Amino acid sequence: MPFVTISLARGRSDQYLAAVSQAVHDALVAELNMKPDDNFQLIHQHEPGEMVFDRGSRGGPRSDDWIVFTITDGLERGERAKRRFYSTLVRLLEEGPGVRPADVFVVMTVVPPENLSFAGGVIGTDVAAAESLAAAAQAPGTRDTYTRAEMTYAVTQLFQNRDRGPILPMLRDDVVLTLPTTLPYGGQFTGPAAFDDFFAKLPGGGAVWKSFQVVVDDVLAADDHVIARLTNTAVLKATGKTVVFQNLWFFGVAGGRITSVQLYADTAATTSGAAG
Template structure:
């Protein structure tokens, strides 16, 4: 199989990331206490009606001059006043109509009971975005955060799962090659998993089952008998209909030559019924270069 045939489109995440981000726009000149009550009202409504975690609180609050707030006093509601407030909520999960109805009603009630905002002055927009459009910190994509949280929760519950999401598999593969972490991927392997490494390599062969896979990746393939040093960088993890491909750039010093070489590998992982069924290494040694 040609390497180009193995490359699929970037893996998309099927599940959402529950993390509402709130932008609040209101008239300038309100007291600090008023702004704090508005902030608390929307946060409490999200916790109560969308099951948001209490410490999951990210808001940007903007106070606007009168000429920066342009709105109809009566279109589809009202009458609106100069106390008009806009809430823009970006979420990663579609909560459904019933949850949104509850959120809107709870929000206007809390705003009326707290800072005294008239319900007619409350304008809410909810937009959805997939997890890969979030990065909470450190340049980590949101889909990796979602997968890590799901896998960690399953591990805490000691749950035995028969299938895994594609996002979880992609994250586990990244952790395997980027950080040599086998713990996440081993439960995803079928009992009859087959790892196929070209026999032309010093560490080649066929390795059957999760235990053999774990032993193979316990260190650098081939170990100190083959390499003086070996470093890998994950270029990308791509998903097709029934497989993943992991593209690596390696910088290594083989013991046979003692010279630094840069070369690219591609791993093909087969998917079957929500589990990883097999893997094969395609080693592009012909493209290796010497520094």
């Protein structure tokens, strides 16, 4: 999501400002594949003396209409795309509001997605992962592998929101779910359908727990695994007692797909010997 800051001399008309804003947006959409509704800008107008620039260094001659575009992006677009963007931007500015090409100054900065939060305190990597997975869902079968960031997002959604949708396409057909045999619902289960059935309900299908709430402490990812550490607050169905305990889920990864899922649980943490 390119974020644009436009700095220029004060005193321009509303129509001029709108035309400048539209020109840079259209150039981003045309040359950097920005979504048309991905439009975030701040326009700063400066008094005389607040814009300091050499009128002839590295270009020019610059006039009092000098305008600076500072564009912060979460993706590296590459030199060819940037060349096209610069050229298209100055053309649209000259054709529309009438900005001289010599007065157009552009600074592009790339920041990693984790340095962005667009709203609600959600980290930018999760937003990017959600968008890419949503696009893949619209075209089933087009994705054979998934990124570390996408898997981190999917695992987080699985436990935090009980949303199985993002993770199911990531499971290999022979994925093995392993639960401690000391649990009433322990054992090994093979295939995405078995995985989906387990996470579609309370652990054990409601036979052990009256309620089961999960807090995701953290999700850590590497090339060959994803680990989720959880703190659970659950009510035992047999006694009505509330217990709080931690566990760890290990997701094995190979070739960009999830191959195995294993629960590590301290089953002695509960009075009944059941954990999930």
